[in-house]
Amino acid sequence: MKILLVEDEKELRNTLVASLLKEQFVVETAENFSEAISKIAIYDYDCILLDVMLPDGSGLNILSELKAMGKSENVIIISAKDALDDKLKGLELGADDYLTKPFHIAELNARIKAVLRRKSLDGKNSIELGNLILNIDERTLTIEKKDIHLNRKEFDILNYFLLNKNRLITKTALAEYVWGDQIDQADNFDFIYYQIKNLRKKLQQSEADVSIESIYGIGYKLIEK
Template identity: 60%
Template sequence: MKILIIEDEPELKNIVQNFLEAEQFIVEYAEDYSSGLEKIISYEYDCILLDIMLPDGSGINLLKEIKAMHKKDPVIILSAKDSVDDKVAGLEIGADDYLAKPFHLAELLARIKSVIRRKKQDGENTISYKNINIDPENRKVLINNKELVLNRKEYDLLYYFVIQPEKTLQKTTLAEAIWGDYIDQADSLDFIYSQIKNLRKKLKNSNSEADFQAVYGIGYKLI
């Protein structure tokens, strides 16, 4: 899952980024309003960590931009401001949560998992499609109650498909979601075919009722 940190304090950004990457998240970064807006326009995220006080604008105004674009990316406001008015303003505009600085990293992780669970998993701790059952908390996949061993990228790909089954996913969308925003500079996305092929073989060998269908010239969908 991919997180965007919009934060102008390098030390805090580094601490949060290193922590979340250790928890198997892909982490992208913007240090101000303008670069944050550019990333939000260009990419999608599983969660956005948004500071209110940015060098060239207000995080509250950036939140308004997100909602005006009808983006569905969950937003957690991170700010040294801890007044009731700030919390109410952010939540009324559409933030999913609010965490005051300083905060414990364990609490931040819990908040991130909570908003992702609400937005992506309909509030459920596990998600299922056909006879595939995924436990995101422990990054486990079960097929017919037997664990399917996947590497990190295979798991990330399968999770991304299962939360939106039977929807055609473009190769560029898959690449950015699983490998990070920088992948849009790659000369070729052929590596996605190899990943899908390997994952498809593992699903078949485990008697999965789901399979990948290639949509010519676009991408793939889980059926």
């Protein structure tokens, strides 16, 4: 899962990034309004953690920009301002939740997982397809009730495919989702090929009811057998 953290306080930003990485999220950051706008215009995110008070603009205006772009990212406002009108305005503009500083990291992690379940999985914590069950919270895969070990990247790739089954996934979209905007520094997508190769082998050996097809020169598609 890919998260954008929009926060200008360096110490808090670093603390949150460290915590989110431990939860196995792909994390990108923006320190101000302009940087946040630039990133959401280029990339898609599963969740945006949004500070309201930024040095060069309001986080609430970012919500308006998201709506204008037709984007549907899950947004959790994190702000020191506890005024009711700010909270209501944020929710009216499309925010999914509101968390007032200071807060416990565990609570933030729980809120993130809750909004992801509500929108992506209709409130469930797992994705089921054929004989396959992918548990999002526990980050586990079972096929025919047998546990299948996946590394972090394999899990994220399979999760993305399952959320987009029968859809063509380009190599670029897959790389951005799993590796974040650092993908811009990559010379090629060979690393994706190797992760896909290993994931396919595990699915085939476990006789999964799904397979990953290659679309020559473009990307991949997950289909149910």
